[in-house]
Amino acid sequence: MTTFIVRRLLQLPIVLLAxxxxxxxxxxxxxxxxxxxxxxxxEQQAQHLDLVIRQYNLDKGFWVQYGTWLKEVVRGNLGYSKxxxxxxxxxxxxxxxxxxxxxxxxxxxxxxxxxxxxxMAAIHRDRIIDQIVRVFAVxxxxxxxxxxxxxxxxxxxxxxxLFGIDRAPTDILVAFARGDLKAYTGFITIDGLLxxxxxxxxxxxxxxxxxxxxxxxxxxxxxxxxxxSNMLDVLNSDYVRTARAKGLPERVxxxxxxxxxxxxxxxxxxxxxxAFLLNGIFFAEVIFNFAGxxxxxxxxxxxxxxxxxxxxALLTGLIVSIANLAVDILYGIVDPRxxxx
Amino acid sequence: xxxxxxKPQREAWYRSKTFKRFRRNPLAIVGALMLLVFxxxxxxxxxxxxxxxxxxxxxxxxxRDLGLKKTEVVGALRNPLHPKFWRAVIAPxxxxxxxxRDGYSPLPKPPSKKHPLGLSGNSYDILYGLIWGTRxxxxxxxxxxxxxxAIGIVIGGLAGFLGGWVDNLLMRVTDVMLAFPSLVxxxxxxxxxxxxxxxxxxxxxxxxxxSYARLFRGDILKTKAQDxxxxxxxxxxxxxxxxxxxxxxxxxxxxxxxxxxxxGSVVLSFSGFSFLGLxxxxxxxxxxxxxxxxxxxxLGTAQGTPFDFWxxxxxxxxxxxFFVLAWNLLGDAVRDALDPKS
Numbered sequence: 001m002t003t004f005i006v007r008r009l010l011q012l013p014i015v016l017l018a019x020x021x022x023x024x025x026x027x028x029x030x031x032x033x034x035x036x037x038x039x040x041x042x043e044q045q046a047q048h049l050d051l052v053i054r055q056y057n058l059d060k061g062f063w064v065q066y067g068t069w070l071k072e073v074v075r076g077n078l079g080y081s082k083x084x085x086x087x088x089x090x091x092x093x094x095x096x097x098x099x100x101x102x103x104x105x106x107x108x109x110x111x112x113x114x115x116x117x118x119x120m121a122a123i124h125r126d127r128i129i130d131q132i133v134r135v136f137a138v139x140x141x142x143x144x145x146x147x148x149x150x151x152x153x154x155x156x157x158x159x160x161x162l163f164g165i166d167r168a169p170t171d172i173l174v175a176f177a178r179g180d181l182k183a184y185t186g187f188i189t190i191d192g193l194l195x196x197x198x199x200x201x202x203x204x205x206x207x208x209x210x211x212x213x214x215x216x217x218x219x220x221x222x223x224x225x226x227x228x229s230n231m232l233d234v235l236n237s238d239y240v241r242t243a244r245a246k247g248l249p250e251r252v253x254x255x256x257x258x259x260x261x262x263x264x265x266x267x268x269x270x271x272x273x274x275a276f277l278l279n280g281i282f283f284a285e286v287i288f289n290f291a292g293x294x295x296x297x298x299x300x301x302x303x304x305x306x307x308x309x310x311x312x313a314l315l316t317g318l319i320v321s322i323a324n325l326a327v328d329i330l331y332g333i334v335d336p337r338x339x340x341x
Numbered sequence: 342x343x344x345x346x347x348k349p350q351r352e353a354w355y356r357s358k359t360f361k362r363f364r365r366n367p368l369a370i371v372g373a374l375m376l377l378v379f380x381x382x383x384x385x386x387x388x389x390x391x392x393x394x395x396x397x398x399x400x401x402x403x404x405r406d407l408g409l410k411k412t413e414v415v416g417a418l419r420n421p422l423h424p425k426f427w428r429a430v431i432a433p434x435x436x437x438x439x440x441x442r443d444g445y446s447p448l449p450k451p452p453s454k455k456h457p458l459g460l461s462g463n464s465y466d467i468l469y470g471l472i473w474g475t476r477x478x479x480x481x482x483x484x485x486x487x488x489x490x491a492i493g494i495v496i497g498g499l500a501g502f503l504g505g506w507v508d509n510l511l512m513r514v515t516d517v518m519l520a521f522p523s524l525v526x527x528x529x530x531x532x533x534x535x536x537x538x539x540x541x542x543x544x545x546x547x548x549x550x551x552s553y554a555r556l557f558r559g560d561i562l563k564t565k566a567q568d569x570x571x572x573x574x575x576x577x578x579x580x581x582x583x584x585x586x587x588x589x590x591x592x593x594x595x596x597x598x599x600x601x602x603x604x605g606s607v608v609l610s611f612s613g614f615s616f617l618g619l620x621x622x623x624x625x626x627x628x629x630x631x632x633x634x635x636x637x638x639x640l641g642t643a644q645g646t647p648f649d650f651w652x653x654x655x656x657x658x659x660x661x662x663f664f665v666l667a668w669n670l671l672g673d674a675v676r677d678a679l680d681p682k683s
Contacts, residue, residue, distance in 0.1 A: 029533050142666040144609050146616045147658040158639045158647035278522040301528035302618045309532040316525045
């Protein structure tokens with residue numbers, strides 16, 4: 001197990017290098033002048049583009065350019081974003097807590113709801129609960145995140161004036177910006193707690209309800225489907241019959257014997273869900289007006305502000321590689337039969 | 342007995358058990374019927390929207406490219422015997438995909454006789470956008486699916502055929518692609534190559550081949566292990582011949598069927614991206630963009646509650662949902678039919 005983790009950890013830099021090479025390769029479709037513009041911060045610099053080109057070796061061969069670029073990236077110089085009028089890294093640092101809070105708030109409800117519904121459906125196979133859950137799954141799996149988001153926005157926010165958009169009411173955001181409330185982590189809910197202000201926590205939670213509801217309904221459908229079909233397979237297996245035959249209570253058989261084995265493919269799915277979750281969070285940010293990474297990078301892409309998008313791509317590559325690694329390791333913990341050779 | 346009769350007869354696909362299982366699934370029938378309606382709507386788009394084409398002034402470029410006069414539009418586009426009818430059904434000019442707008446008012450207008458589903462913000466005709474958006478949906482779905490299938494077949498085929506380190510490398514790449522969020526990839530492509538339908542379509546194709554490559558590789562490995570492949574090898578067939586004549590045709594069937602059922606999700610991602618503003622230019626007939634027109638009103642730029650202008654957001658979103666639902670119902674039924682366990 002330890003050797004496996006170490007070996008997988010050693011693979012991580014190689015994967016990251018490959019991703020960075022791929023992204024840099026795509027940037028070659030831009031002219032050196034365009035790429036130089038990524039490092040330009042002011043009017044004066046824009047008039048001396050040839051200096052910038054020389055400084056970052058943009059007129060040299062591919063590998064020299066890649067080396068220079070990679071060095072800058074590692075040092076944290078991702079260029080300058082026209083959209084946010086500041087260095088890309090600064091914007092990312094500012095906005096990452098907002099997206100992370102949304103992601104964390106989504107992750108647990110999705111998992112819990114999906115697993116619970118999948119178990120219920122499999123245990124009550126072909127009975128009314130199962131039918132309801134199956135219809136629920138097909139319908140919500142067909143609902144795109146942005147469509148469900150718009151519906152909830154129209155009905156809950158537009159009509160009933162519930163919850164509210166953005167991550168908190170304006171006065172709270174202003175209080176954070178002015179320094180009346182101290183931002184320790186950037187998470188509204190946790191900062192509210194650390195400041196000892198329950199109203200802030202409550203406001204933060206209230207504003208998370210709609211995006212979390214949207215994502216949970218859509219994303220848990222897939223988990224539920226996979227868990228249900230695996231659980232049905234497992235419930236028919238010999239050891240479950242044995243467990244029943246020796247008189248274990250139904251609950252123990254279902255939850256300890258059957259579900260623990262049915263959950264393994266859900267872990268595999270977790271890796272794939274991760275990409276889906278990121279996509280969904282970006283959509284949720286745009287729909288519900290969260291000033292997170294997604295909102296910024298989508299605007300940047302439309303305005304052809306490529307340093308911002310490339311910065312996001314590198315960040316995503318990093319997050320995705322680490323998540324894949326985590327899933328691989330988790331796989332071994334959940335299923336000890338898997339050998340890591 | 343005549344040796345000809347001894348030859349194993351290939352079972353016709355419509356008599357196979359798989360198809361029978363599929364046919365008996367009520368959900369499959371519902372899905373197929375819904376899809377049929379969409380196909381008919383897409384094909385008859387010029388006929389359905391003929392009144393709008395005739396009456397709204399901004400539809401003129403389309404009429405000019407079709408070579409029709411304002412007065413003869415309804416007569417020509419609703420008459421199958423008219424040559425222009427077939428021109429408009431089979432190869433409508435590009436300008437017809439632009440939604441005609443009746444004025445420049447930023448406020449939506451409720452359904453009227455001239456505009457059966459009303460006007461969305463900036464006075465775009467909703468009915469027109471939805472009907473021609475169906476054409477866009479099929480167009481995008483088939484092209485993207487074709488391209489990503491082609492990439493998936495080549496990569497999966499190479500991995501399955503060559504094996505060894507090539508297989509390892511290709512599958513690692515596939516893993517990364519599977520885990521990479523498509524939105525970020527689309528954003529990279531758009532920020533480098535510019536914003537447009539072609540760019541976004543290519544980006545979706547390039548990011549979605551991975552699951553097909555993996556599926557195809559698995560099917561190849563499964564087929565490789567079967568006896569008839571060993572028999573062919575024992576007869577002295579070359580590896581390439583074994584692959585092309587014995588493995589490939591036997592492995593590709595499932596992939597083609599399952600992949601074609603994913604067209605719904607391709608359209609879903611495309612309309613999602615154009616909802617964000619990536620892809621179709623403003624005013625292009627496309628469901629995602631029609632949905633994004635609605636967001637401003639919900640956030641309170643118009644008077645009244647969202648239900649006062651339900652036609653702006655309910656109808657376009659329902660269109661997307663029903664389209665995807667049709668494909669998903671069909672796809673589920675196909676998967677169930679192909680799965681011998683069920």
